[in-house]
Amino acid sequence: MRLPPLNALRAFEAAARHSSVHKAAQELHVTPAAISHQVKGLEEYLGVMLFKRMPRRITLTPAGEACLPKLTAAFDQLAEAVAAAQQLAHAGRVIVTVPPALATKWLIPKLAHFRDRHADVDLRISARQSLVDRSRGEHDQAGNLLDGGDVAIRFGDGDYPGYVTHKLFTSYSLPMCSPRLLEGPNALRTPDDLRNHTLLHYESDIAMMDVGRPNWVSWLKAAGVRGVNTRRGPTFNHVTLAMQAAADGLGVVLGIPIMASEEIAEGSLVAPFALSLPTGASYYLVHAASAEREPSIKAFCDWILSEAHSEPWAQPLPSADDGG
Known part of the structure; x- marks a missing residue:
């Protein structure tokens, strides 16, 4: 038996299920006229009426009632078949969405370790500035939370209802500079010595992202230092730029150590004082509960949590003798 066109069957099934041509049109993203x-x-093809048409509604005829259940079940089976094929096609694929700065300065340098252990995983890194919470409540929509990924690393408050959330790092600010500034007649030995050095600043292009983040005024106050002109020195629109300037010897930045772990390890940046202040947000690994059933996703999550827990700059330094 030759089957009628699939689009006609789909239009009838949707209209019959909703008892509405307009709702069927919305579901299938076509016009009501197209559904009609x-x-x-389809009725002409089958030679039978499927709907009783009334001024403001439609109802099924006996023929339509007989057809609808099996047709709905058939479309459900088609959807399951397509989903099964897609699942096999994407087996082993893990899409990780992550803020650009963390991807560049921390995640990517470590990916060789993951590849050596899990060469069968098709890892895809997608850097998204949208993974930075700009205000509370911004991430209420599920579509924004993972931003297209299987797993997301978000910078925010960690309040992501309905998702599995693991804290990766405590984000904090700490003075950082080139080791060259620790030498010479104006050597940086105590916080009070900052009055003899250029202070580097950074301000985001999006003002909301700076809310709650410490600056030189708050850090010097916490260190008990007075009389330092905190308005002097250049300003950058991203912390990584300011930290690069510090590594080049241009001054001292109130930087974020997790973003400079490689520079600190190789010695191009040092942290002369242990006094740190929280930035008001931290980095979190986020995914749906169902993701834990996928071996490739679980392998990535286990690996990154292990890397984060062994990261020496994941927590602030003890600061009992901050005053130097």
Whole structure:
């Protein structure tokens, strides 16, 4: 038996299930006229009326009632078949969405370790500035939370209801500079010595992202230092730029150590004082509960949590003798 056109069957099934041509049109992203045309063509093909048409509603005829359950079940089976094929096609694929700065300065340098252990995983890194919470409540929509990924690393407050959340790092600010500034007649030995050095600043292009983040005024106050002009020195629009300037010897930055772990390890940046202040947000690994059933996703999550827990700059330094 030759089957009628699939589009006509789909239009009838949707209209019958909703008892509405307009709702069927919305579901299938076509016009109501297109749904009516498809259904009429199906009725002509079958030689039987499927709907009783009334001024403001439609109801099924006996023929339509007989057809609908099996047709709905058939479309459900088609959807399951497509989903199964897609699942096999994407087996082993893990899409990780992550803020650009963390991807560049921390995640990517470590990916060789993951590849050596899990060469069968098709890892895809997608850097997204949208993974930075700009205000509370911004991440209420599920579509924004993972931003297209299987796993997301978000910079925010960790309040992500309905998702599995693991804290990776405590984000904090700490003075950082080139080791060259620790030498010479104006050597940086105590916080009070900062009055003899250029202070580097950074301000985000998006003002909301700076809310709650410490600056030189708050850090010097916490260190008990007075009389330092905190307005002097250049300003950058991103912390990584300011930290690069510090590594080049241009001054001292109130930087974020997790973003400079490689520079600190190789010695191009040092942290002369242990006094740190929280930035008001931290980095979190986020995913749906169902993701834990996927071996590739679980392998990535286990690996990154292990890397984060062994990161020496994941927590602030003890600061009992901050005053130097």
